[in-house]
Amino acid sequence: MENSFILKGVFCHTPSRENLEIRENACAVCLDCVCEGLFDEIPERYRGLPLIDCTDRLIVPGMVDLHIHAPQYSFIGTGMDYELLEWLDRMTFPAESRYEDEEYADKAYAFFADKMRRSATTRAVVFGTIHRKSTLTLMEHLENTGIISYVGKVNMDRNAPEYLLEPDARSAAADTRLFLEEVLKRGFERTRPVITPRFAVSCTDELLDELGKISKENALPVQSHLSENPDEVRLVLSLCPSASFYGDVYDQHGLFGRETPCIMAHCVYSTDDEVALMRNNGVFVAHCPASNINLASGIAPVRRYLETGMRVGLGTDVAAGNSESVFRAATDAIQASKLYRLYVDHEAKPLTFPESFYLATKGGGAFFGKVGSFEAGYEFDALVLDDLKEGYGTETAHTVSKKTEVPYNAGPDPCDIKAEQEKHASVRERLEKAFYLELDRTCIVRKFAAGKECAL
Numbered sequence: 001m002e003n004s005f006i007l008k009g010v011f012c013h014t015p016s017r018e019n020l021e022i023r024e025n026a027c028a029v030c031l032d033c034v035c036e037g038l039f040d041e042i043p044e045r046y047r048g049l050p051l052i053d054c055t056d057r058l059i060v061p062g063m064v065d066l067h068i069h070a071p072q073y074s075f076i077g078t079g080m081d082y083e084l085l086e087w088l089d090r091m092t093f094p095a096e097s098r099y100e101d102e103e104y105a106d107k108a109y110a111f112f113a114d115k116m117r118r119s120a121t122t123r124a125v126v127f128g129t130i131h132r133k134s135t136l137t138l139m140e141h142l143e144n145t146g147i148i149s150y151v152g153k154v155n156m157d158r159n160a161p162e163y164l165l166e167p168d169a170r171s172a173a174a175d176t177r178l179f180l181e182e183v184l185k186r187g188f189e190r191t192r193p194v195i196t197p198r199f200a201v202s203c204t205d206e207l208l209d210e211l212g213k214i215s216k217e218n219a220l221p222v223q224s225h226l227s228e229n230p231d232e233v234r235l236v237l238s239l240c241p242s243a244s245f246y247g248d249v250y251d252q253h254g255l256f257g258r259e260t261p262c263i264m265a266h267c268v269y270s271t272d273d274e275v276a277l278m279r280n281n282g283v284f285v286a287h288c289p290a291s292n293i294n295l296a297s298g299i300a301p302v303r304r305y306l307e308t309g310m311r312v313g314l315g316t317d318v319a320a321g322n323s324e325s326v327f328r329a330a331t332d333a334i335q336a337s338k339l340y341r342l343y344v345d346h347e348a349k350p351l352t353f354p355e356s357f358y359l360a361t362k363g364g365g366a367f368f369g370k371v372g373s374f375e376a377g378y379e380f381d382a383l384v385l386d387d388l389k390e391g392y393g394t395e396t397a398h399t400v401s402k403k404t405e406v407p408y409n410a411g412p413d414p415c416d417i418k419a420e421q422e423k424h425a426s427v428r429e430r431l432e433k434a435f436y437l438e439l440d441r442t443c444i445v446r447k448f449a450a451g452k453e454c455a456l
C-alpha cells in the first residue's frame, strides 16, 4: 500500500490538552496515510512495512497554522509601530495591491511557499489577496510543498483605498465564484479553497450575503477576522447597527459556523454573547499572540475560551505576526497568557506547555478533521527533529556535568539522579527547548503530511 510505513523514535503528542504523552523508543504505524497508533513492539500484522528508523530523535505531530497572510510575507518584520487600522492603511493595503501584478505574485508566493516548505507547518489556513489569478498561483506553489492548506481569495468592497477594492458586491462575489471554478479545474490534491471576507469593516452586507450563499451552496468553510482591536470593534458596530455584537454581523449572513466550518482570527474583545454563539456554532478561534502584541491589540483570554469548551488553535498571522514558526506561536501564547494573568485577570491560569502544544497540533488540527495526534485514526502528520545536534539537549548537559568534579561527600551526582528519576522529564526538556529555542528553524530532518513525505 502506498504511504504505509513504520516510523521509530521518541514520540510526543497531546491526546488531550492536559496530557502530554511521551513514548520513548516507540513506533508509529502509518497505514495508507492514516496513523494506526503508537506501539512499543511492532504488532505481527505490520511486520512487512518499511521501517524509517529515527531512534532517539524527537517526533511530534505537524504544526497547524490556522491563520496566515501569504502576501504579507513581503513586509514581515517591519511596520510594527502601528495599531491595526493604521497598519492596514500604511503597510498592508499598499503591499497587497502589488499582487495585481501576476509576475510579482509568482515570485513573492514562490518565496513564501519555500518558507512554508521549510517550516514546521503541515497544515495552514491562508489568506491571499483580492486578486483571483495571483491567489491561484499561490495555491499552485503551496500544492508543491506537500503541506495541506486552505487558501482564500480575499473579498473587500468598502473602506479601503480604491486600488484594493473590488468594484461592487456583485462583481466581488462573481470573482469568488470564478475562483472556485478555477480551483476545481486545477484538481489540487492538497490545496482547497476557503470563503474569505477580509473582515466586516471591508465588506458590505450585500457582499457578506453573497459569500454566505456561496459558502453554503458549495459546502465551503469560512475564514475572517473578529474582535481584534477596540477601534475596529467600534467601527463595525457603527457600520452594522442591526448587529448586537461583532460576530452577529457574520452570523446574520450565514458566515459564522452555523452552516459551514468557520475560523475567526483574534477574538481579543469577544463579548459573552459572542463567545456563547461561537461555542454553540463550533467556530474556531485562531489565537494569534504575536500579532496581538505587535499591533498592541490586546491579549485574547484563551483560558476562558478553553474552559468554555470553544475550539481553539494557533495562528502566526504573518505579517502582523513576525514569524511563520508555529513553535514560536506556541511559546508566544504561553508568555501572553502570563501577562494576561498579571495585568488583566488574576484568576486566569496561564497556559501550560502541554496546553499550548495541544493548541498547535490537535486543537487547530480539528479544523482539518482527525489531525494533530498519533492516536489511531488520525491522518499521519509528523515532524522528525534532530534537536541534539544543536547541543542544547539534556543528554549533552548531563554528559558535561558528569565530567565536572563532585565535591567529596556530596552524595550521588544530582544529574545522575535526575536522569534516572526523570527519564521522561528529560525528553520533556528537549521538547520544551525545541519550542522555546525555535529549533524548527534548524532541526527538522523529515516532515510528513497526511502520510506523504514533504521535501524539505
Ligand code: GUN
Pocket: 069, 084, 088, 092, 198, 199, 225, 228, 291, 317, 320
Ligand atoms: N483585519 C483585517 N485585515 C487584517 C489583516 O490583514 N491582518 C490582521 N491582523 N487583521 C486584519
Ligand code: FE
Pocket: 067, 069, 225, 265, 317
Ligand atoms: Fe490576519
